[in-house]
Amino acid sequence: MNRIQQLLPNDYALVRLSSTMLNKSIIDANALLRYLLNDFEIINYDNISSGNKVFENGIFITNSEAFDLKCSFYKANARGDKRFWIYGLNSLVKDGIIQIGDLIYITVAYVDGLNRIIIINLSHSQPDTDILSRIIGIDEITAAKEELIEKIRRTVVGFQIPNSNGNGKASPRDVGDTLEHHLGLSMNNFKGADYKGLIELKAKSGEALTSLFTLRPEFENTPISKIEPIDRNRVAAFQLEYGYISLKKPNDKSLYVTIGNQPNPQGFYLKVDEKKELVNLLHLDSHSNAPIITAYFTFEKLREALYKKHPSTLWLKANKTYDIANDIVYFDYYAAEFTRTPKFASFVDLIQKGVITYDWRGSTSMVTGKNRNHGNPWRIAPENIELLFNDYEIIDF
CATH class of the missing domain: 3.30.70.3570 (MvaI/BcnI restriction endonuclease, recognition domain)
Structure with missing residues (x-):
């Protein structure tokens, strides 16, 4: 986290990946994540109608590469619980890039003229300074x-x-x-x-x-x-x-x-x-x-x-x-x-x-x-x- 913060000192949210999340394809959007997305004008949950999904592309950065992952943001059930999902997580588990129980770091960076969601696994396949610098600058x-x-x-x-x-x-x-x-x-x-x-x-x-x-x-x-x-x-x-x-x-x-x-x-x-x-x-x-x-x-x-x-x-x-x-x-x-x-x-x-x-x-x-x-x-x-x-x-x- 210290290495990431030196290059990318924006706010962040943390998610501990559970088997329930993977089985149901559901992650709760906690307050820190909502603040982060709203501050960078990516997603404002107040503007999402129940039953509708808003999609954004995130960048998943590993120790050797970076690739796009689609993310969805929505409100679920009658209570309007705020949720999100990162498509392709199950494939990353199968490939050994992510494991159940890993700590996922989510932040925002200005990449190629746009604010982009950045996703990093803090537990495994962590990116080094060179790849972070190359992508984030x-x-x-x-x-x-x-x-x-x-x-x-x-x-x-x-x-x-x-x-x-x-x-x-x-x-x-x-x-x-x-x-x-x-x-x-x-x-x-x-x-x-x-x-x-x-x-x-x-x-x-x-x-x-x-x-x-x-x-x-x-x-x-x-x-x-x-x-x-x-x-x-x-x-x-x-x-x-x-x-x-x-x-x-x-x-x-x-x-x-x-x-x-x-x-x-x-x-x-x-x-x-x-x-x-x-x-x-x-x-x-x-x-x-x-x-x-x-x-x-x-x-x-x-x-x-x-x-x-x-x-x-x-x-x-x-x-x-x-x-x-x-x-x-x-x-x-x-x-x-x-x-x-x-x-x-x-x-x-x-x-x-x-x-x-x-x-x-x-x-x-x-x-x-x-x-x-x-x-x-x-x-x-x-x-x-x-x-x-x-x-x-x-x-x-």
């Missing part, structure tokens, strides 16, 4: 990474770079803004990756938690939705309901908290509901101490935000020096790590373990109802970043 992220690292070496490494945001002590975001400024990139808060839409840039000076992405929760069918019927006003209502009186602004209710897998001092914590595919934001009732779902995040939106922001990421480390005489901070960018292909299953697992946390950062005026929100990020400690991605590399400047 060098992906655009690898090319962009090499270009970006060379640009960083020429532009900032080995130099004391003055804070692009001017004089005075630096704010936490200045180290990233300065890097993007000197690389000639426009500073942004949009949800896609910074460099060519392929590589996210993250720079830090210190060991504070690293922000992964920001995402507003949903409130439908929670107490907040009963308090405030208009969805766009529910963040402000949440802060009025659960916030505390601000010391700096006594007319405001503020909520600046970090929320993990255990109740924090304000009674907030996160809990994963895998069956419903939700991450719930719970609050302990002040009277009964019973947990109440105050907001939630769907797996679908969390996954979309993670994958869109971090298809690949260059995490730079910098030292900062404050020049008192000239009242300016200088940054020295000295090291980097490169990651690619987030693992959403790991993202969920790390929430459950308290490794990934969620910050609520905002306030609402009790007089005017005006909302101030500074972005609510999902965050992780720098030393745990490696756990979240399929591919991890230390960059030598």
Whole structure:
């Protein structure tokens, strides 16, 4: 898998081949496979009518060759169970290329101008790097990474770079803004990756938690939705309901908290509901101490935000020096790590373990109802970043 991921760092699904699958010519299309096919605009099960089949050609790659195999995708029975089948599997078993119990790896690659389904047997007849490279080629992220690292070496490494945001002590975001400024990139808060839409840039000076992405929760069918019927006003209502009186602004209710897998001092914590595919934001009732779902995040939106922001990421480390005489901070960018292909299953697992946390950062005026929100990020400690991605590399400047 590591060899495949180095050349083809896209998401993937795994299928353990059983005798039942072969006998009935049926394989369940699990959520990871459905996400994969939908992301690459190959198959959207929502658009398949029950009883109809959609066909696509996949490429089966062995240790010596690659050949097309037809795949069908459909919904079965009255429940609309999502299924698929790879034609020719039984013949591959007879030829000894596949055996019952083998682990089948399914992903997507851009081949000859099209997104193609790629099928590989991880247990037997595994392809080597040469045949994978010949079929798949060098992906655009690898090319962009090499270009970006060379640009960083020429532009900032080995130099004391003055804070692009001017004089005075630096704010936490200045180290990233300065890097993007000197690389000639426009500073942004949009949800896609910074460099060519392929590589996210993250720079830090210190060991504070690293922000992964920001995402507003949903409130439908929670107490907040009963308090405030208009969805766009529910963040402000949440802060009025659960916030505390601000010391700096006594007319405001503020909520600046970090929320993990255990109740924090304000009674907030996160809990994963895998069956419903939700991450719930719970609050302990002040009277009964019973947990109440105050907001939630769907797996679908969390996954979309993670994958869109971090298809690949260059995490730079910098030292900062404050020049008192000239009242300016200088940054020295000295090291980097490169990651690619987030693992959403790991993202969920790390929430459950308290490794990934969620910050609520905002306030609402009790007089005017005006909302101030500074972005609510999902965050992780720098030393745990490696756990979240399929591919991890230390960059030598």
